[in-house]
Amino acid sequence: MLHHAFGRFYQTAFAETGLTYAKYVMLKALVEKGKMSLSELSARLGVEPNTVSPLAKKMAGVGVIERVRDPEDERRIVLCPTEYGLAILKAADQTVTQNFADLEISAEDRSQAIALMSRLRSAVEQASPKRLELPEAPSAEGRDPPD
Amino acid sequence: MLHHAFGRFYQTAFAETGLTYAKYVMLKALVEKGKMSLSELSARLGVEPNTVSPLAKKMAGVGVIERVRDPEDERRIVLCPTEYGLAILKAADQTVTQNFADLEISAEDRSQAIALMSRLRSAVEQASPKRLELPEAPSAEGRDPPD
DNA sequence: ATTCGAAACTTCGTATACGAAATATTCTAG
DNA sequence: CTAGAATATTTCGTATACGAAGTTTCGAAT
Numbered sequence: 039m040l041h042h043a044f045g046r047f048y049q050t051a052f053a054e055t056g057l058t059y060a061k062y063v064m065l066k067a068l069v070e071k072g073k074m075s076l077s078e079l080s081a082r083l084g085v086e087p088n089t090v091s092p093l094a095k096k097m098a099g100v101g102v103i104e105r106v107r108d109p110e111d112e113r114r115i116v117l118c119p120t121e122y123g124l125a126i127l128k129a130a131d132q133t134v135t136q137n138f139a140d141l142e143i144s145a146e147d148r149s150q151a152i153a154l155m156s157r158l159r160s161a162v163e164q165a166s167p168k169r170l171e172l173p174e175a176p177s178a179e180g181r182d183p184p185d
Numbered sequence: 186m187l188h189h190a191f192g193r194f195y196q197t198a199f200a201e202t203g204l205t206y207a208k209y210v211m212l213k214a215l216v217e218k219g220k221m222s223l224s225e226l227s228a229r230l231g232v233e234p235n236t237v238s239p240l241a242k243k244m245a246g247v248g249v250i251e252r253v254r255d256p257e258d259e260r261r262i263v264l265c266p267t268e269y270g271l272a273i274l275k276a277a278d279q280t281v282t283q284n285f286a287d288l289e290i291s292a293e294d295r296s297q298a299i300a301l302m303s304r305l306r307s308a309v310e311q312a313s314p315k316r317l318e319l320p321e322a323p324s325a326e327g328r329d330p331p332d
Numbered sequence: 333a334t335t336c337g338a339a340a341c342t343t344c345g346t347a348t349a350c351g352a353a354a355t356a357t358t359c360t361a362g
Numbered sequence: 363c364t365a366g367a368a369t370a371t372t373t374c375g376t377a378t379a380c381g382a383a384g385t386t387t388c389g390a391a392t
Contacts, residue, residue, distance in 0.1 A: 040302050041188050042379060043309040045347085051314045060348060077370060089349050091372060101323050113357045113370040122323050137314040143305065151305060154298045155187050158290065162190040167198045167284040176248050176269050189349060192377085207378060224340060236379050238342060260340040260387045 051133045055126050056100040061093055062134075065102055065119060065127050073118035075108065102126055198280045202273050203247040208240055209281075212249055212266060212274050220265035222255065249273055 048059040057065070067082055068074060074082070080090040094117055098105035102123035108114035119127070195206040204212070214229055215221060221229070227237040241264055245252035249270035255261035266274070 040306045040309070041348095043306050046380085047309050047312060047314050051316055053316070058347070075370080085348090086350065087371065088351085088373080093348085111358070111370085115371065120323075133315055137312065140312060143308050147301065147304070150297075151301045154294060154301065157294070158298060159187045159190050161290050162187070162194050165194060165284065165287065167194055167287075168280055169198055169200070176267075188378095193350080205377070222340080232378090233380065234341065235343080235381085240378085258340085258388070262341065 047137070048134070051137060052126075052130050055102075055130070056096075057102070057126065057130065061097055061102075062127075062130060064090065064093060064097065065123055066131075068103060068117055068119050069124060069127050073116055075114045075116055077114075079117060097123075194284070195281070198284060199273075199277050202249075202277070203243075204249070204273065204277065208244055208249075209274075209277060211237065211240060211244065212270055213278075215250060215264055215266050216271060216274050220263055223262045223264060226264060244270075 045059045048062060052062065063083065064079065067079060071078075071082075076090055076094060077087050079094075080087040083090070094103065094105055094115070097103045101120055104118045104120055106116055106118075108116045192206045195209060199209065210230060211226065214226060218225075218229075223237055223241060224234050226241075227234040230237070241250065241252055241262070244250045245264075248267055251265045251267055253263055253265075255263045
């Protein structure tokens with residue numbers, strides 16, 4: 039999976055930081071915007087809040103972000119990069135840029151890939167797939183149970 | 186994630202079968218080749234055997250494949266689609282074809298996407314990313330532990 | 333033949349992600 | 363002002379994936 043290949047690629051680069059690819063992306067988005075609520079961040083990244091929630095806790099745990107309830111609205115959790123987080127991200131970005139440069143992927147390929155993926159994604163997300171009608175299932179005669 | 190968008194797309198189509206996208210792909214590969222050992226299948230799909238192993242068990246559990254030790258070499262597990270599995274796949278493929286047709290993605294886009302992803306993937310997999318040097322970590326003063 | 337290494341598979345721990353359901357807080361009708 | 367809807371986050375269960383470590387089986391070289 040391309041997905042995991044990228045994960046490994048980044049993982050190698052910043053194993054010691056406690057950051058993973060997903061957390062790196064989160065941190066990057068936070069630094070760009072300064073601070074965001076959990077749901078703002080998840081919307082921006084296009085993942086569900088329940089995915090971001092535990093990651094944000096871990097990131098706060100290692101000190102790259104701060105994580106506090108919004109006094110204006112006690113339902114919200116506000117996420118904000120720390121000094122340390124900024125420093126980490128700066129170093130990480132340098133490494134990533136360097137590593138990508140070594141990668142010999144043209145800028146066109148990169149932007150084409152991104153454009154294509156997002157078109158594919160929105161097409162697939164819009165879709166209302168039809169269900170199939172099931173052929174008759176055989177009995178479980180002597181088979182192991184699923185799981 | 187495009188990845189998950191596809192997962193949901195297929196999932197909707199064949200929820201009742203106990204198949205998921207990953208299992209559908211496995212079944213499809215198996216039907217194409219007739220039968221394969223676990224490691225042959227995982228190599229073909231480009232995933233690790235330890236990912237395929239539990240999925241194969243579940244698929245055998247619902248009766249879409251057979252899963253037996255190779256008498257020639259007792260280390261090997263041979264996977265082979267059942268009649269039921271063939272029927273399921275046939276129905277699933279029809280639905281998938283239909284759903285894709287509804288999707289309005291041109292054939293060029295599709296093949297371009299595939300080509301691009303595999304180029305990206307092999308570039309990324311070949312790479313030897315450099316590690317970053319870590320800025321000094323702050324103390325854990327009053328923070329929650331990670332996790 | 334016995335040992336030693338390689339190969340195939342499984343198990344274990346971890347990391348993303350999701351949907352569904354639970355909880356807490358704020359807002360809104362009446 | 364209070365009941366109930368809406369919003370924000372968390373928790374829970376499930377599904378892929380991976381790497382590392384363990385088990386069993388096979389093959390090879392002494």
